Amino acid sequence: MTAPKKLAAGNWKMNGSQEALSEVDQLSSAYPAPGCGIVICPPATLIPALSERARGTAIKVGAQDCHAEVSGAHTGDISAKMLAEAGADFVILGHSERRGDHGETDDQVRAKLMAAVDAGLTVIICVGETLEQRDGGSTLDVVRGQLSGSIPDGLTAANLVVAYEPVWAIGTGKVPTTEQIAEVHDLIRSEMTRRFADGAAMTLLYGGSVKAANAEEIFAVANVDGALVGGASLRADDFTGIIRALEAS
Numbered sequence: 001m002t003a004p005k006k007l008a009a010g011n012w013k014m015n016g017s018q019e020a021l022s023e024v025d026q027l028s029s030a031y032p033a034p035g036c037g038i039v040i041c042p043p044a045t046l047i048p049a050l051s052e053r054a055r056g057t058a059i060k061v062g063a064q065d066c067h068a069e070v071s072g073a074h075t076g077d078i079s080a081k082m083l084a085e086a087g088a089d090f091v092i093l094g095h096s097e098r099r100g101d102h103g104e105t106d107d108q109v110r111a112k113l114m115a116a117v118d119a120g121l122t123v124i125i126c127v128g129e130t131l132e133q134r135d136g137g138s139t140l141d142v143v144r145g146q147l148s149g150s151i152p153d154g155l156t157a158a159n160l161v162v163a164y165e166p167v168w169a170i171g172t173g174k175v176p177t178t179e180q181i182a183e184v185h186d187l188i189r190s191e192m193t194r195r196f197a198d199g200a201a202m203t204l205l206y207g208g209s210v211k212a213a214n215a216e217e218i219f220a221v222a223n224v225d226g227a228l229v230g231g232a233s234l235r236a237d238d239f240t241g242i243i244r245a246l247e248a249s
């Protein structure tokens with residue numbers, strides 16, 4: 001699975017039900033041949049039904065986490081191979097809600113990432129600072145540390161997408177200035193270019209309170225190739241506004 005350069009990824013988090021699957025029908029009829037990639041990451045229970053529904057459309061399906069092992073005694077966990085078998089092409093890893101709620105470390109995220117790539121998934125890896133870290137002036141150091149700690153060597157633009165998600169902007173309606181987004185995206189681009197032969201071609205997403213109303217401004221920022229969208233991905237009407245802005249960018 002090759003990551004499209006422009007990508008709108010919807011993270012449903014722990015939301016959605018069988019009824020929500022019709023969002024795929026709305027998106028695929030609105031975008032039979034979209035000018036960007038579209039990925040929906042529902043809760044794991046909905047992956048098989050959603051991927052069945054998305055078959056033959058431009059919409060891809062992703063998961064929100066995976067275990068680092070292929071199988072074994074890990075009650076409640078799901079391996080990357082299982083997610084791929086269920087129909088996922090992508091997996092989000094290292095989201096701040098996983099790092100916060102489950103205490104995931106960079107080392108654990110890195111192990112999951114290697115397992116996901118082995119299973120043929122494209123990884124959307126999340127990095128971003130807390131408000132305390134931003135106020136303390138350590139944003140770039142924090143992001144640099146997460147990138148080096150969470151991302152192993154040997155990856156390509158085909159299997160790695162990086163999402164910058166300032167923790168304080170997630171679900172809060174607060175959005176960094178375009179200068180703040182640009183500063184971090186420039187850092188991520190230069191780190192990816194330094195480490196990977198095709199780092200210049202890697203897809204870099206911004207995430208945190210992206211809405212149709214602010215998408216155009218965010219997509220105009222250098223090195224922003226799309227968005228990882230939470231709340232506004234839950235309704236096709238809201239998500240299509242963001243996709244439209246990305247297509248036009």
Ligand SMILES: O=C[C@H](O)COP(=O)(O)O
Nearest residue numbers: 011170171208209230231
């Ligand atoms: O994964 C998505 C992000 O956490 C952003 O969520 P949000 O768009 O609801 O702020």
